[in-house]
Amino acid sequence: MNLNKVDLNLFIVFDAIYTEANLTRAGQIVGITQPAVSNALARLRETFNDPLFVRTAQGMVPTPMAQNIIGPVRNALQLLRVSVQESRTFNPLQANKTFRISMTDLTEAVVFPPLFQRLRRLAPNVKIESMLAKRRETTKELAAGRLDFAMDAPLNTDPQVRHVKLLEDRYVCAMR
Incomplete structure (x- = not known):
């Protein structure tokens, strides 16, 4: 059959x-x-x-x-x-999954330390893979399941991609 x-x-x-x-x-x-x-x-x-x-x-x-x-x-x-x-539900304590996130090196340096501390406590079997997808490829990578999240400036305007503001930085310019 x-x-x-x-x-x-x-x-x-x-x-x-x-x-x-x-x-x-x-x-x-x-x-x-x-x-x-x-x-x-x-x-x-x-x-x-x-x-x-x-x-x-x-x-x-x-x-x-x-x-x-x-x-x-x-x-x-x-x-x-x-x-x-x-x-339909996500139980972080029981989750055994690897999430693939697209982000820059700078974002990784800012986000990963506190993220890993929380994951150790709240989702001990969850793993994170970081990569950098090209901005114009982000929607395609998300749709194909090769990428779970993308952390970037809000440049992607595709209506099928959900956007959530994560951080609000205050930029400072230092000069002589």
């Missing part, structure tokens, strides 16, 4: 049918009509080359194939649910 050609939403329907043993109730749980559940089941049957469920007086009874795959399917769905939920 080529997973690239399988609609992963079918596994949600499969789990609902397995749990409810009824196509109408499975549709209510998933939020689709009974004909849509029937259509999904037909696609699953074709994918697995197995009926998966047989209609009986007791409802939809799983075949041995369905019984064999329900555990791994439920595990995979649970992993996806957890992944989606965790992507």
